[in-house]
Amino acid sequence: MPANAVDRLAARLSEVAGTPVELERPGDPAHGDYATNVALRIAPQRKQSPRELATELAERAQELEEIERAEVAGPGFLNVWVTTAWLAEALQEIGPEYGAGSASEQRQRIQVELISANPAGPLTVGSARNGAYGDSVARLLDYAGHDVEREYYFNDAGRQVDLFRASVEARRSGEEPPEGGYQGEYINELAALRVDPVEHMLEEIRREVADFRIQIDTWRHQGEIEKEVADVLPRLDTYEAEGTIWARTSAYGDDKDRPLVRSDDGSYLYFASDVAYVRDKLERGFDRAIYVLGADHHGYVGRLKAAAAMLGYDPERIEVLIYQLVHIVEGGQTKKISKRRGDVVFLHELLEKIGVDAARWYLVSRGHDQPLDIDVDLATERTPKNPVYYVQYAHARIAGILRNTEAGDADVAVPKQLEREERDLIKRLAEFPLIAAEAAERRAPHAVPIYAIRVADDFHRFYHEHRVVGSETEPFRLALVRATQHVIARALDLVGVEAPERM
Numbered sequence: 001m002p003a004n005a006v007d008r009l010a011a012r013l014s015e016v017a018g019t020p021v022e023l024e025r026p027g028d029p030a031h032g033d034y035a036t037n038v039a040l041r042i043a044p045q046r047k048q049s050p051r052e053l054a055t056e057l058a059e060r061a062q063e064l065e066e067i068e069r070a071e072v073a074g075p076g077f078l079n080v081w082v083t084t085a086w087l088a089e090a091l092q093e094i095g096p097e098y099g100a101g102s103a104s105e106q107r108q109r110i111q112v113e114l115i116s117a118n119p120a121g122p123l124t125v126g127s128a129r130n131g132a133y134g135d136s137v138a139r140l141l142d143y144a145g146h147d148v149e150r151e152y153y154f155n156d157a158g159r160q161v162d163l164f165r166a167s168v169e170a171r172r173s174g175e176e177p178p179e180g181g182y183q184g185e186y187i188n189e190l191a192a193l194r195v196d197p198v199e200h201m202l203e204e205i206r207r208e209v210a211d212f213r214i215q216i217d218t219w220r221h222q223g224e225i226e227k228e229v230a231d232v233l234p235r236l237d238t239y240e241a242e243g244t245i246w247a248r249t250s251a252y253g254d255d256k257d258r259p260l261v262r263s264d265d266g267s268y269l270y271f272a273s274d275v276a277y278v279r280d281k282l283e284r285g286f287d288r289a290i291y292v293l294g295a296d297h298h299g300y301v302g303r304l305k306a307a308a309a310m311l312g313y314d315p316e317r318i319e320v321l322i323y324q325l326v327h328i329v330e331g332g333q334t335k336k337i338s339k340r341r342g343d344v345v346f347l348h349e350l351l352e353k354i355g356v357d358a359a360r361w362y363l364v365s366r367g368h369d370q371p372l373d374i375d376v377d378l379a380t381e382r383t384p385k386n387p388v389y390y391v392q393y394a395h396a397r398i399a400g401i402l403r404n405t406e407a408g409d410a411d412v413a414v415p416k417q418l419e420r421e422e423r424d425l426i427k428r429l430a431e432f433p434l435i436a437a438e439a440a441e442r443r444a445p446h447a448v449p450i451y452a453i454r455v456a457d458d459f460h461r462f463y464h465e466h467r468v469v470g471s472e473t474e475p476f477r478l479a480l481v482r483a484t485q486h487v488i489a490r491a492l493d494l495v496g497v498e499a500p501e502r503m
Contacts, residue, residue: 005093029420084415111151133323164197294325425480449495
Protein backbone atom coordinates (compact mmCIF):
# COMPACT_ATOMS: atom_id res chain seq x y z
CA MET A 1 0.00 0.00 0.00
CA PRO A 2 1.47 3.42 -0.94
CA ALA A 3 2.94 5.18 2.06
CA ASN A 4 1.19 8.56 1.82
CA ALA A 5 -1.99 10.19 0.59
CA VAL A 6 -0.56 11.57 -2.66
CA ASP A 7 0.89 8.21 -3.64
CA ARG A 8 -2.40 6.51 -2.83
CA LEU A 9 -4.27 9.04 -4.96
CA ALA A 10 -1.87 8.43 -7.83
CA ALA A 11 -2.35 4.67 -7.41
CA ARG A 12 -6.14 5.05 -7.57
CA LEU A 13 -5.90 7.14 -10.74
CA SER A 14 -3.46 4.57 -12.17
CA GLU A 15 -6.18 1.95 -11.76
CA VAL A 16 -8.58 4.20 -13.68
CA ALA A 17 -6.04 4.87 -16.45
CA GLY A 18 -4.69 1.32 -16.62
CA THR A 19 -1.14 2.71 -16.50
CA PRO A 20 1.05 4.46 -13.90
CA VAL A 21 -0.01 8.05 -13.23
CA GLU A 22 2.27 10.79 -11.95
CA LEU A 23 0.69 13.80 -10.27
CA GLU A 24 1.93 17.37 -10.18
CA ARG A 25 0.62 20.45 -8.43
CA PRO A 26 -0.34 23.11 -11.00
CA GLY A 27 1.14 26.54 -10.45
CA ASP A 28 -2.36 28.04 -10.75
CA PRO A 29 -4.98 26.61 -8.32
CA ALA A 30 -7.59 27.28 -11.01
CA HIS A 31 -6.09 24.29 -12.83
CA GLY A 32 -6.91 21.90 -10.00
CA ASP A 33 -5.28 20.52 -6.90
CA TYR A 34 -3.33 18.02 -8.99
CA ALA A 35 -2.78 17.44 -12.69
CA THR A 36 -1.44 14.66 -14.89
CA ASN A 37 -0.40 14.32 -18.52
CA VAL A 38 -1.21 10.63 -18.60
CA ALA A 39 -3.69 11.03 -21.50
CA LEU A 40 -1.09 12.82 -23.61
CA ARG A 41 1.41 10.09 -22.82
CA ILE A 42 -0.67 7.00 -23.61
CA ALA A 43 -3.10 8.32 -26.27
CA PRO A 44 -0.97 7.06 -29.22
CA GLN A 45 -0.99 3.54 -27.73
CA ARG A 46 -4.77 3.70 -27.26
CA LYS A 47 -5.21 5.14 -30.78
CA GLN A 48 -7.29 8.02 -29.41
CA SER A 49 -6.86 11.76 -29.37
CA PRO A 50 -5.44 12.97 -26.04
CA ARG A 51 -8.48 15.13 -25.30
CA GLU A 52 -10.88 12.30 -26.04
CA LEU A 53 -8.97 9.96 -23.75
CA ALA A 54 -8.62 12.65 -21.04
CA THR A 55 -12.41 13.18 -21.16
CA GLU A 56 -13.03 9.48 -20.58
CA LEU A 57 -10.54 9.44 -17.72
CA ALA A 58 -12.13 12.55 -16.17
CA GLU A 59 -15.56 10.90 -16.14
CA ARG A 60 -14.19 7.77 -14.49
CA ALA A 61 -12.00 9.72 -12.04
CA GLN A 62 -15.03 11.60 -10.73
CA GLU A 63 -16.42 8.28 -9.53
CA LEU A 64 -13.56 7.97 -7.05
CA GLU A 65 -14.39 9.02 -3.50
CA GLU A 66 -11.18 11.05 -3.27
CA ILE A 67 -12.06 13.24 -6.26
CA GLU A 68 -14.47 16.14 -6.03
CA ARG A 69 -14.29 16.91 -9.73
CA ALA A 70 -12.07 16.38 -12.76
CA GLU A 71 -11.68 18.45 -15.91
CA VAL A 72 -9.79 18.33 -19.18
CA ALA A 73 -7.47 21.22 -20.02
CA GLY A 74 -5.44 22.21 -23.06
CA PRO A 75 -4.44 19.45 -25.46
CA GLY A 76 -5.30 16.68 -22.99
CA PHE A 77 -4.19 17.41 -19.44
CA LEU A 78 -6.34 15.97 -16.69
CA ASN A 79 -6.92 18.31 -13.74
CA VAL A 80 -8.46 17.00 -10.52
CA TRP A 81 -9.81 18.62 -7.37
CA VAL A 82 -9.68 16.49 -4.23
CA THR A 83 -12.32 16.30 -1.52
CA THR A 84 -12.07 17.88 1.90
CA ALA A 85 -12.12 14.37 3.36
CA TRP A 86 -9.03 13.47 1.33
CA LEU A 87 -7.20 16.56 2.56
CA ALA A 88 -8.16 15.75 6.15
CA GLU A 89 -6.82 12.22 5.72
CA ALA A 90 -3.58 13.58 4.29
CA LEU A 91 -3.24 15.93 7.25
CA GLN A 92 -3.93 13.25 9.83
CA GLU A 93 -0.99 11.09 8.76
CA ILE A 94 1.60 13.87 9.21
CA GLY A 95 3.75 13.30 12.28
CA PRO A 96 7.39 13.67 13.36
CA GLU A 97 8.51 10.77 11.11
CA TYR A 98 6.40 11.74 8.11
CA GLY A 99 8.09 10.68 4.87
CA ALA A 100 10.61 8.36 6.53
CA GLY A 101 11.51 4.94 5.16
CA SER A 102 10.98 5.66 1.47
CA ALA A 103 13.73 3.16 0.57
CA SER A 104 12.80 0.47 3.09
CA GLU A 105 12.42 -2.20 0.35
CA GLN A 106 15.86 -1.35 -1.15
CA ARG A 107 17.76 -0.85 2.09
CA GLN A 108 21.50 -0.57 1.53
CA ARG A 109 24.56 -0.23 3.71
CA ILE A 110 26.12 3.02 2.51
CA GLN A 111 29.30 4.81 3.47
CA VAL A 112 29.55 8.56 2.91
CA GLU A 113 33.10 9.89 3.03
CA LEU A 114 32.73 13.55 3.84
CA ILE A 115 35.77 15.76 4.22
CA SER A 116 39.20 14.41 3.34
CA ALA A 117 41.21 17.56 3.94
CA ASN A 118 44.83 17.27 4.96
CA PRO A 119 45.52 18.50 8.52
CA ALA A 120 47.65 21.42 7.39
CA GLY A 121 45.43 23.95 9.10
CA PRO A 122 41.90 24.47 10.40
CA LEU A 123 39.00 23.52 8.15
CA THR A 124 38.28 26.06 5.42
CA VAL A 125 34.88 27.09 4.06
CA GLY A 126 35.58 24.78 1.11
CA SER A 127 35.88 21.80 3.43
CA ALA A 128 32.81 23.12 5.24
CA ARG A 129 30.77 22.75 2.05
CA ASN A 130 32.08 19.20 1.75
CA GLY A 131 30.99 18.49 5.32
CA ALA A 132 27.60 20.21 5.17
CA TYR A 133 26.69 18.70 1.82
CA GLY A 134 27.98 15.21 2.63
CA ASP A 135 26.30 15.17 6.03
CA SER A 136 22.97 16.28 4.55
CA VAL A 137 23.20 13.52 1.93
CA ALA A 138 23.88 11.07 4.77
CA ARG A 139 20.92 12.39 6.78
CA LEU A 140 18.61 12.03 3.79
CA LEU A 141 19.80 8.49 3.05
CA ASP A 142 19.37 7.57 6.71
CA TYR A 143 15.86 9.05 6.75
CA ALA A 144 15.03 7.08 3.62
CA GLY A 145 15.83 3.92 5.55
CA HIS A 146 19.41 3.09 4.58
CA ASP A 147 22.12 2.06 7.02
CA VAL A 148 24.56 4.97 6.70
CA GLU A 149 28.09 5.42 8.05
CA ARG A 150 29.97 8.72 7.88
CA GLU A 151 33.74 8.62 7.44
CA TYR A 152 36.45 11.27 7.62
CA TYR A 153 39.71 10.51 5.77
CA PHE A 154 42.79 12.26 7.12
CA ASN A 155 45.38 12.94 4.42
CA ASP A 156 48.06 12.99 7.09
CA ALA A 157 50.96 11.75 4.97
CA GLY A 158 52.78 13.04 1.91
CA ARG A 159 54.41 16.20 0.63
CA GLN A 160 51.77 18.73 1.77
CA VAL A 161 51.88 17.52 5.36
CA ASP A 162 55.68 17.55 5.26
CA LEU A 163 55.60 21.15 4.00
CA PHE A 164 53.18 22.06 6.77
CA ARG A 165 55.46 20.64 9.46
CA ALA A 166 58.46 22.36 7.88
CA SER A 167 56.59 25.69 7.75
CA VAL A 168 55.79 25.54 11.47
CA GLU A 169 59.33 24.49 12.37
CA ALA A 170 60.75 27.34 10.29
CA ARG A 171 58.63 29.86 12.18
CA ARG A 172 59.78 28.36 15.48
CA SER A 173 63.33 29.01 14.38
CA GLY A 174 62.53 32.57 13.32
CA GLU A 175 62.90 31.72 9.64
CA GLU A 176 60.67 32.00 6.60
CA PRO A 177 58.72 28.86 5.56
CA PRO A 178 60.27 26.86 2.71
CA GLU A 179 59.30 27.53 -0.90
CA GLY A 180 55.71 26.43 -1.47
CA GLY A 181 55.16 26.25 2.29
CA TYR A 182 52.32 27.57 4.41
CA GLN A 183 51.88 31.17 5.55
CA GLY A 184 49.43 32.96 7.77
CA GLU A 185 48.83 33.85 11.39
CA TYR A 186 47.74 30.33 12.28
CA ILE A 187 51.24 29.06 11.38
CA ASN A 188 52.73 31.56 13.85
CA GLU A 189 50.24 30.47 16.53
CA LEU A 190 51.13 26.80 16.03
CA ALA A 191 54.82 27.62 16.20
CA ALA A 192 54.28 29.31 19.57
CA LEU A 193 52.41 26.31 21.00
CA ARG A 194 55.41 23.97 20.91
CA VAL A 195 53.22 20.98 20.01
CA ASP A 196 53.26 18.54 17.12
CA PRO A 197 51.39 20.62 14.52
CA VAL A 198 49.77 17.69 12.73
CA GLU A 199 48.53 15.99 15.89
CA HIS A 200 47.27 19.33 17.17
CA MET A 201 45.37 20.01 13.93
CA LEU A 202 43.85 16.53 13.96
CA GLU A 203 42.35 17.23 17.38
CA GLU A 204 41.22 20.70 16.32
CA ILE A 205 39.52 19.29 13.23
CA ARG A 206 37.68 16.69 15.31
CA ARG A 207 36.37 19.48 17.51
CA GLU A 208 35.42 21.69 14.56
CA VAL A 209 33.52 18.87 12.88
CA ALA A 210 31.55 18.20 16.07
CA ASP A 211 30.79 21.91 16.51
CA PHE A 212 29.48 21.90 12.94
CA ARG A 213 26.95 19.18 13.93
CA ILE A 214 28.56 16.42 11.93
CA GLN A 215 28.77 13.06 13.64
CA ILE A 216 31.68 11.04 12.25
CA ASP A 217 31.36 7.28 12.73
CA THR A 218 34.85 6.31 11.57
CA TRP A 219 38.11 8.23 11.22
CA ARG A 220 40.57 6.85 8.68
CA HIS A 221 44.21 7.87 8.27
CA GLN A 222 46.22 7.80 5.06
CA GLY A 223 49.02 6.07 6.91
CA GLU A 224 46.72 3.15 7.73
CA ILE A 225 45.67 2.79 4.11
CA GLU A 226 49.24 2.92 2.78
CA LYS A 227 50.02 -0.22 4.79
CA GLU A 228 47.51 -2.09 2.60
CA VAL A 229 49.01 -1.01 -0.75
CA ALA A 230 51.56 -3.84 -1.05
CA ASP A 231 48.79 -6.42 -0.70
CA VAL A 232 46.59 -4.71 -3.29
CA LEU A 233 49.06 -4.08 -6.13
CA PRO A 234 49.40 -7.74 -7.27
CA ARG A 235 45.66 -7.79 -7.98
CA LEU A 236 45.90 -4.97 -10.53
CA ASP A 237 46.39 -4.98 -14.29
CA THR A 238 49.75 -3.16 -14.56
CA TYR A 239 52.69 -2.51 -16.87
CA GLU A 240 56.00 -0.65 -16.60
CA ALA A 241 56.95 2.38 -18.67
CA GLU A 242 58.98 5.57 -18.22
CA GLY A 243 60.43 4.37 -14.94
CA THR A 244 56.98 3.89 -13.43
CA ILE A 245 54.56 1.03 -12.85
CA TRP A 246 51.16 1.98 -14.27
CA ALA A 247 47.62 0.72 -13.67
CA ARG A 248 45.85 -0.02 -16.96
CA THR A 249 42.75 1.91 -15.85
CA SER A 250 41.92 2.97 -19.43
CA ALA A 251 40.83 -0.62 -20.05
CA TYR A 252 38.29 -0.25 -17.22
CA GLY A 253 36.55 2.94 -18.21
CA ASP A 254 39.06 5.61 -17.12
CA ASP A 255 40.19 8.25 -19.61
CA LYS A 256 43.86 7.33 -19.17
CA ASP A 257 46.16 4.99 -17.26
CA ARG A 258 47.30 5.97 -13.78
CA PRO A 259 50.81 5.81 -12.23
CA LEU A 260 51.19 3.58 -9.19
CA VAL A 261 54.83 3.07 -8.19
CA ARG A 262 58.18 4.66 -9.07
CA SER A 263 60.41 1.88 -10.42
CA ASP A 264 63.68 3.34 -9.12
CA ASP A 265 62.86 3.54 -5.42
CA GLY A 266 59.54 1.67 -5.14
CA SER A 267 57.75 4.69 -3.62
CA TYR A 268 54.00 4.77 -4.01
CA LEU A 269 52.16 7.46 -5.95
CA TYR A 270 48.74 8.87 -5.05
CA PHE A 271 46.69 6.36 -7.03
CA ALA A 272 48.20 3.43 -5.14
CA SER A 273 46.59 4.66 -1.93
CA ASP A 274 43.35 5.41 -3.80
CA VAL A 275 43.11 1.79 -4.95
CA ALA A 276 43.88 0.45 -1.50
CA TYR A 277 41.22 2.72 -0.02
CA VAL A 278 38.61 1.49 -2.54
CA ARG A 279 39.30 -2.08 -1.46
CA ASP A 280 39.28 -1.06 2.20
CA LYS A 281 35.81 0.47 1.85
CA LEU A 282 34.19 -2.32 -0.14
CA GLU A 283 35.72 -5.10 1.95
CA ARG A 284 34.00 -3.59 4.96
CA GLY A 285 30.71 -4.67 3.40
CA PHE A 286 29.28 -1.41 2.11
CA ASP A 287 26.87 -1.84 -0.78
CA ARG A 288 27.80 1.66 -1.92
CA ALA A 289 30.75 3.93 -1.16
CA ILE A 290 30.05 7.62 -1.73
CA TYR A 291 32.99 10.01 -2.01
CA VAL A 292 32.34 13.75 -1.59
CA LEU A 293 35.22 15.58 -3.27
CA GLY A 294 36.12 19.13 -4.29
CA ALA A 295 36.00 20.72 -7.71
CA ASP A 296 39.63 19.81 -8.49
CA HIS A 297 38.83 16.07 -8.29
CA HIS A 298 36.76 15.57 -11.47
CA GLY A 299 39.25 13.00 -12.74
CA TYR A 300 38.59 10.83 -9.70
CA VAL A 301 35.20 9.66 -10.94
CA GLY A 302 36.64 7.44 -13.68
CA ARG A 303 39.77 6.37 -11.84
CA LEU A 304 37.97 5.23 -8.66
CA LYS A 305 35.37 3.25 -10.63
CA ALA A 306 38.21 1.71 -12.66
CA ALA A 307 39.99 0.78 -9.44
CA ALA A 308 36.90 -1.05 -8.23
CA ALA A 309 36.53 -2.87 -11.56
CA MET A 310 40.20 -3.97 -11.59
CA LEU A 311 39.77 -5.36 -8.10
CA GLY A 312 36.77 -7.39 -9.24
CA TYR A 313 34.02 -5.24 -7.70
CA ASP A 314 31.01 -3.75 -9.45
CA PRO A 315 32.17 -0.18 -10.27
CA GLU A 316 28.61 1.06 -9.70
CA ARG A 317 29.22 0.54 -6.00
CA ILE A 318 31.49 3.61 -6.19
CA GLU A 319 29.81 7.01 -6.39
CA VAL A 320 31.71 10.31 -6.56
CA LEU A 321 29.96 13.59 -5.82
CA ILE A 322 31.89 16.71 -6.84
CA TYR A 323 31.09 20.02 -5.15
CA GLN A 324 32.09 23.41 -6.50
CA LEU A 325 33.90 26.31 -4.85
CA VAL A 326 32.55 28.54 -2.09
CA HIS A 327 33.04 32.31 -2.12
CA ILE A 328 32.51 34.47 0.95
CA VAL A 329 31.05 37.89 0.19
CA GLU A 330 31.17 40.59 2.88
CA GLY A 331 30.46 44.25 2.36
CA GLY A 332 29.98 43.50 -1.32
CA GLN A 333 33.53 42.18 -1.66
CA THR A 334 34.51 38.58 -2.41
CA LYS A 335 37.31 37.26 -0.22
CA LYS A 336 40.16 35.40 -1.91
CA ILE A 337 41.06 32.06 -0.43
CA SER A 338 44.45 30.35 -0.35
CA LYS A 339 45.50 28.33 2.70
CA ARG A 340 49.17 28.46 1.74
CA ARG A 341 49.28 32.23 1.34
CA GLY A 342 47.36 32.73 4.54
CA ASP A 343 44.48 34.70 3.00
CA VAL A 344 41.97 32.01 3.79
CA VAL A 345 38.51 31.93 5.40
CA PHE A 346 38.37 29.19 7.99
CA LEU A 347 35.18 27.45 9.06
CA HIS A 348 35.45 28.73 12.63
CA GLU A 349 35.65 32.30 11.32
CA LEU A 350 32.50 31.82 9.26
CA LEU A 351 30.68 30.33 12.26
CA GLU A 352 31.71 33.27 14.42
CA LYS A 353 30.15 35.63 11.87
CA ILE A 354 26.91 33.86 10.91
CA GLY A 355 26.46 30.90 13.27
CA VAL A 356 26.09 27.17 12.62
CA ASP A 357 22.46 27.33 11.47
CA ALA A 358 23.07 29.90 8.74
CA ALA A 359 26.30 28.22 7.65
CA ARG A 360 24.67 24.79 7.35
CA TRP A 361 21.70 26.27 5.48
CA TYR A 362 23.65 28.35 2.98
CA LEU A 363 26.22 25.64 2.25
CA VAL A 364 23.49 23.31 0.96
CA SER A 365 21.16 25.96 -0.46
CA ARG A 366 22.41 25.43 -4.01
CA GLY A 367 23.18 22.29 -6.00
CA HIS A 368 26.63 20.92 -5.26
CA ASP A 369 27.58 21.19 -8.94
CA GLN A 370 27.24 24.99 -8.85
CA PRO A 371 29.63 27.55 -7.31
CA LEU A 372 28.24 29.12 -4.15
CA ASP A 373 28.39 32.66 -2.79
CA ILE A 374 27.63 33.20 0.90
CA ASP A 375 26.61 36.79 1.61
CA VAL A 376 27.67 37.29 5.23
CA ASP A 377 25.61 40.47 5.57
CA LEU A 378 22.41 38.71 4.45
CA ALA A 379 23.12 35.62 6.53
CA THR A 380 23.22 37.69 9.73
CA GLU A 381 19.97 39.56 9.09
CA ARG A 382 17.05 38.76 11.36
CA THR A 383 14.48 39.60 8.70
CA PRO A 384 12.36 37.62 6.22
CA LYS A 385 14.99 38.41 3.56
CA ASN A 386 17.25 35.87 5.26
CA PRO A 387 15.70 32.52 4.30
CA VAL A 388 17.01 30.47 7.23
CA TYR A 389 15.67 33.06 9.67
CA TYR A 390 12.37 33.14 7.78
CA VAL A 391 11.86 29.37 8.02
CA GLN A 392 13.03 29.15 11.63
CA TYR A 393 10.68 32.00 12.53
CA ALA A 394 7.74 30.04 11.10
CA HIS A 395 8.66 27.13 13.38
CA ALA A 396 9.03 29.40 16.41
CA ARG A 397 5.72 31.10 15.68
CA ILE A 398 3.97 27.73 15.56
CA ALA A 399 5.64 26.72 18.82
CA GLY A 400 4.27 29.92 20.34
CA ILE A 401 0.76 29.09 19.14
CA LEU A 402 0.92 25.57 20.55
CA ARG A 403 2.70 26.47 23.78
CA ASN A 404 -0.43 27.51 25.63
CA THR A 405 -2.96 25.21 24.01
CA GLU A 406 -4.04 21.75 25.02
CA ALA A 407 -3.22 18.80 22.79
CA GLY A 408 -6.08 18.09 20.42
CA ASP A 409 -8.08 14.90 20.28
CA ALA A 410 -6.95 12.17 17.89
CA ASP A 411 -10.20 12.54 15.95
CA VAL A 412 -10.48 16.20 15.00
CA ALA A 413 -13.75 17.37 13.48
CA VAL A 414 -13.18 18.32 9.86
CA PRO A 415 -14.88 21.47 8.56
CA LYS A 416 -17.34 20.93 5.73
CA GLN A 417 -15.27 23.26 3.61
CA LEU A 418 -11.68 24.43 3.88
CA GLU A 419 -10.35 27.87 3.13
CA ARG A 420 -8.05 28.17 0.14
CA GLU A 421 -5.02 28.85 2.38
CA GLU A 422 -5.79 25.73 4.42
CA ARG A 423 -6.02 23.61 1.29
CA ASP A 424 -2.78 25.04 -0.08
CA LEU A 425 -0.90 24.41 3.16
CA ILE A 426 -2.09 20.81 3.45
CA LYS A 427 -1.15 20.09 -0.16
CA ARG A 428 2.28 21.61 0.43
CA LEU A 429 2.84 19.45 3.51
CA ALA A 430 1.71 16.37 1.58
CA GLU A 431 4.61 16.94 -0.85
CA PHE A 432 7.24 16.30 1.80
CA PRO A 433 7.63 12.51 1.39
CA LEU A 434 8.35 12.94 -2.32
CA ILE A 435 10.71 15.88 -1.69
CA ALA A 436 12.72 13.91 0.89
CA ALA A 437 12.78 10.72 -1.20
CA GLU A 438 13.91 12.47 -4.38
CA ALA A 439 16.50 14.56 -2.53
CA ALA A 440 17.98 11.34 -1.15
CA GLU A 441 17.89 9.52 -4.47
CA ARG A 442 19.39 12.42 -6.43
CA ARG A 443 21.88 13.38 -3.68
CA ALA A 444 20.29 16.83 -3.85
CA PRO A 445 19.76 18.24 -0.35
CA HIS A 446 19.31 21.74 -1.78
CA ALA A 447 15.73 20.71 -2.63
CA VAL A 448 14.93 20.61 1.09
CA PRO A 449 15.60 24.29 1.98
CA ILE A 450 13.81 25.35 -1.21
CA TYR A 451 10.80 23.32 -0.11
CA ALA A 452 11.03 24.61 3.49
CA ILE A 453 10.78 28.21 2.24
CA ARG A 454 7.60 27.30 0.35
CA VAL A 455 6.12 25.69 3.46
CA ALA A 456 6.94 28.83 5.45
CA ASP A 457 5.36 30.96 2.69
CA ASP A 458 2.14 28.94 2.80
CA PHE A 459 2.06 28.92 6.59
CA HIS A 460 2.62 32.69 6.94
CA ARG A 461 -0.08 33.31 4.31
CA PHE A 462 -2.52 31.04 6.16
CA TYR A 463 -1.74 32.58 9.55
CA HIS A 464 -2.07 36.10 8.20
CA GLU A 465 -5.51 35.40 6.75
CA HIS A 466 -7.03 33.14 9.41
CA ARG A 467 -7.28 33.02 13.16
CA VAL A 468 -6.24 29.78 14.83
CA VAL A 469 -6.84 29.98 18.59
CA GLY A 470 -10.41 31.04 19.25
CA SER A 471 -11.66 30.28 15.75
CA GLU A 472 -14.72 28.12 15.09
CA THR A 473 -12.48 25.40 13.71
CA GLU A 474 -9.71 25.77 16.31
CA PRO A 475 -9.04 22.00 16.81
CA PHE A 476 -8.62 21.45 13.07
CA ARG A 477 -6.39 24.49 12.64
CA LEU A 478 -4.27 23.48 15.60
CA ALA A 479 -3.82 20.08 13.97
CA LEU A 480 -2.79 21.89 10.77
CA VAL A 481 -0.18 24.08 12.44
CA ARG A 482 1.13 21.11 14.45
CA ALA A 483 1.59 19.14 11.22
CA THR A 484 3.37 22.15 9.72
CA GLN A 485 5.70 22.24 12.71
CA HIS A 486 6.56 18.56 12.23
CA VAL A 487 7.44 19.07 8.57
CA ILE A 488 9.48 22.25 9.09
CA ALA A 489 11.41 20.68 11.97
CA ARG A 490 12.23 17.60 9.91
CA ALA A 491 13.23 19.65 6.86
CA LEU A 492 15.58 21.76 8.97
CA ASP A 493 17.07 18.68 10.63
CA LEU A 494 17.83 17.10 7.27
CA VAL A 495 20.14 20.01 6.46
CA GLY A 496 21.62 20.22 9.94
CA VAL A 497 19.73 23.31 11.10
CA GLU A 498 17.99 23.62 14.47
CA ALA A 499 14.25 24.27 14.80
CA PRO A 500 13.96 26.88 17.57
CA GLU A 501 10.98 27.11 19.90
CA ARG A 502 11.54 30.83 20.48
CA MET A 503 13.24 33.60 18.51
